[in-house]
Amino acid sequence: MVKLFKYTLCVLILITSSLKAETSKEFNTDPNSAFSFAPAPGSEAQKFLKTIGLKEGYNDPKNNNGSTIYVAIGEGSATANNNSQTIHDARYNAYRRALLQAKSKYVQFLGVEISTSMENIVKENTMPEPEQIVERAVKKTTGNVSEFEKIKKLINLKLDQALKKEGYNKDDPKEKKQEVIKKVLASNEFKSTTRVAAQAALAGFQTFTTFEQSNAGDKVFITVVGVWSNKLNELANAIKAKDFNNIPAGTPKKPIAEQIPNDPGVLIGTFGAKMYVNENGEREVVAFGHASPLKEGRRDLLNNACKQSEIKAKADITLFVNENVYYTSELSERDISQDLQVNGKEQYTSFQGKKFDEKIKSIGQLNDASFETVDTKVVPGNSVFAASDCISIVKWSPSGERARTGMKNQTGQKNNNTFSGNNQKMNSRQGGSGSRDF
Amino acid sequence: MDRVVEIFKKIYLIFFLLFFFENANSQVIQKTLSYKKYNVSFVKKMTCVFGKTVNEKDIIQVGLTKKGLFFYEEPFELNKKFNSVSKKVFFVKKNWLGDYELKITDRKNEISKITIDFKNKKAILRKNDGKFNSERCY
Secondary structure, three states: HHHHHHHHHHHHHHHHHHHHHHHHHOOOOOOHHHOOOOOOOOOHHHHHHOOOOOOEEEEEEEHHHOOOOEEEEEEEEEEOOOOOHHHHHHHHHHHHHHHHHHHHHHHHHOOOOEEEEEEEEEEEEEEOOOOHHHHHHHHHHOOHHHHHHHHHHHOOOOOOOHHHHOOOOOOOOHHHHHHHHHHEEEEEEEEEEEEEEEEEOOOOOOEEEEEOOOOOOOOOEEEEEEEEEHHOEEEEEEHHOHHHHHHOOOOOOOOHHHOOOOOOOHOOOEEEEEEEEEOOOEEEEEEEEEEEEOOOOOOOHHHHHHHHHHHHHHHHHHHOOOEEEEEEEEEEEEEEEEEEEOEEEEEEEEEEEEEEEEEEEEEEOOOOOOEEEEEEEEOOOOOOOOEEEEEEEEEEOOHHHHHHHHHOOOOOOOOOOOOOOOOHHHHHOOOOOOOOOO | OHHHHHHHHHHHHHHHHHHHHHHHHHEEEEEEEEEEEEEEEEEEEEEEEEOOOOOOOEEEEEEEEEOOOOEEEEEEEOOOOOOOOOOOEEEEEEEEOOOEEEEEEOOOOOEEEEEEOOOOOOEEEEOOOEEEEEHHHH
């Protein structure tokens, strides 16, 4: 008896332990073994921000020498491949897309209007085919065949006019006519819509830095770290109002020309307008425009590309100074059920669908401003990008504005456009960032 | 006398048919059930696309507002059931990983769950027809 008890106990222990083992395998709740992190878009930018003590979003003035800073990250990808002749225009547009996305985040932080609505549309139509109704009704009221035909024609004419409004045409093939009638048989549509709209005038939103990823066979992906601060805002407003006495002074740095990236690998990945502090502690806005020539080996086409990149750089300074950003998105959800009559049989169908539209629009304007071209560099085609990249570096400075005012009545001003080739190989990496004195 | 009766019959028929077509069997009822407007500021906002099949996609737009509210169709509080304008019930909580877990009970009482990772720009949608990872979030 004792033996039997011991044996039963052993068997029970064995069963329990095997069950326990299976249970723990099935419901493993140890979080460390179940999750891992994959590199996410924008993670390089997040790391960069961490190193300089900033975070995406609002940054408290207490931690930034009294300066209110908002940081936004945006991403955009190029539509052309790296071996395309228009790659640098595509990269620049990817940068613009990413910057616009970053700006839309800031605009939405400032405030949005959300409207959400719900609608229900019920349609019912048990009407049989129109011809049948006419025949049935006319036969009831008249026995005379010729009279019958006359009345039928008259009523049909009236009917055709009425049904045309519903999309029914008597001359259409029978199948098409039935389709129209099918549509209005019975339907129940539920629709809910959420609209988000934001609009803000931006002044002083700049590109802090850019990250560019370009894996072999993949299209270029650009991450922009955009920044807005009260000092940048004051600078932009001063440029707009031409009131240079109110520009907050900065700690003097090296001359701007020495601060501009000299490494072609960095310069090729430097986009947009940035604030720099010059050797006199004055704040200047420097912008980097990019364009590729239509064909390689043609000096005239390269010159055209450089003109285009200069225009792009000037446009970036304009957007830094005075820009209106509009953001709208609409997410609609539809839930439709329909009762159809197909070949005399009733059919029920239903479908659910969503529709999403997002639009970000930006308009910039700057009147009577003075720009100086600091430098123009060309990075020739290489193993990463097939086409040459002409980079125009344009700046706005208070000293330039003062000089312009002094020279306003003079003529024959010199254009200090310079052109220098560069044969170094390019590696994709982080672009240059302006002054960190926000 | 018969002629007069015939004329009246025709007139009656025409009026009957016109009335019949304009009113009797066809009707459209359009109801705007509810409408709400909010003024909010977003600290974080994310739009995610889920590829359920090659042809069928699902899109969600979620966010966090300055006032600490969660946004999905409408802004609402965390850890509290919310009856939306679109007649759904939302419940959102933050899990120990820092992700947001949103439970949606729709008008047909069907439940779907969305796990939202704002930091890594990812989301997971769980519905009765399966689990779907976000194809892209931006």
